Amino acid sequence: xxxxxxxxxxxxxxxxxxxxxxxxxxxxxxxxxxxxxxxxxxxxxxxxxxxxxxxxxxxxxxxxxxxxxxxxxxxxxxxxxxxxxxxxxxxxxxxxxxxxxxxxxxxxxxxxxxxxxxxxxxxxxxxxxxxxxxxxxxxxxxxxxxxxxxxxxxxxxxxxxxxxxxxxxxxxxxxxxxxxxxxxxxxxxxxxxxxxxxxxxxx
Numbered sequence: 001x002x003x004x005x006x007x008x009x010x011x012x013x014x015x016x017x018x019x020x021x022x023x024x025x026x027x028x029x030x031x032x033x034x035x036x037x038x039x040x041x042x043x044x045x046x047x048x049x050x051x052x053x054x055x056x057x058x059x060x061x062x063x064x065x066x067x068x069x070x071x072x073x074x075x076x077x078x079x080x081x082x083x084x085x086x087x088x089x090x091x092x093x094x095x096x097x098x099x100x101x102x103x104x105x106x107x108x109x110x111x112x113x114x115x116x117x118x119x120x121x122x123x124x125x126x127x128x129x130x131x132x133x134x135x136x137x138x139x140x141x142x143x144x145x146x147x148x149x150x151x152x153x154x155x156x157x158x159x160x161x162x163x164x165x166x167x168x169x170x171x172x173x174x175x176x177x178x179x180x181x182x183x184x185x186x187x188x189x190x191x192x193x194x195x196x197x198x199x200x201x202x203x
Contacts, residue, residue: 002058004131004143005188006039011133012048013057020048026057032064036133036141065133065143069098071108073151074127074197075116081172083159084182085115088166091186093193095146104147112151116170117160124150128196130189148193150201 002013012018022038024031026049038044051057072095075083084091096111098104109121127148134142161167173182183191 002131003192004133006036006133008188009039010046010188011035011039013061014048014050015052015054017050018048021046023048026051029060029064032061062143065141068142068144070095070144070146071098071104071111072096072146073108073112073149075112075121075151075153077153077172081174082178083116084171084173085161085167086169091182093190105149108147108149115162115165115167117162118153118155118157120155122152124152127200128193130193132189150197
């Protein structure tokens with residue numbers, strides 16, 4: 001099952017019907033036309049497209065868009081706090097586009113170090129991928145996949161925001177601060193990957 005976000009609305013691609021405001025049996029690429037129109041131009045909050053062959057459904061879906069891959073990290077420090085960035089009124093996790101010839105792992109570490117102004121990160125495990133769709137100024141639809149990794153930082157450098165990327169704040173957040181400050185002001189994809197992180201490494 002894949003969860004893809006469009007304007008913070010959830011499109012679920014699955015092999016069987018799921019609990020969603022609207023459910024649609026996959027019937028070719030016009031199903032994707034319908035999904036985008038519904039989620040971009042109506043008040044509907046979600047849609048599930050299902051097909052018995054989930055691999056084929058995902059392949060067809062990917063061919064409908066121009067694809068961009070990114071990578072980022074959930075970074076823990078010695079106090080068991082997680083590193084967040086603040087940009088354009090939202091809390092986020094550090095991440096960025098994978099450059100040509102660059103591995104996901106290298107890109108993830110590079111982007112976290114660049115956006116947060118720290119170095120010597122320890123790369124640990126792959127967590128999961130998240131997906132969202134956006135429209136460029138020329139009208140082209142982009143499917144962006146972000147690959148997330150668990151990282152550890154044992155240094156004492158004070159993080160510094162990469163201002164040229166529009167980041168105005170970087171900070172280590174405790175579990176209570178995440179609950180009270182971060183989750184009410186972040187993206188659904190970030191909530192998803194934080195839940196995956198907790199379920200894989202803390203339960």
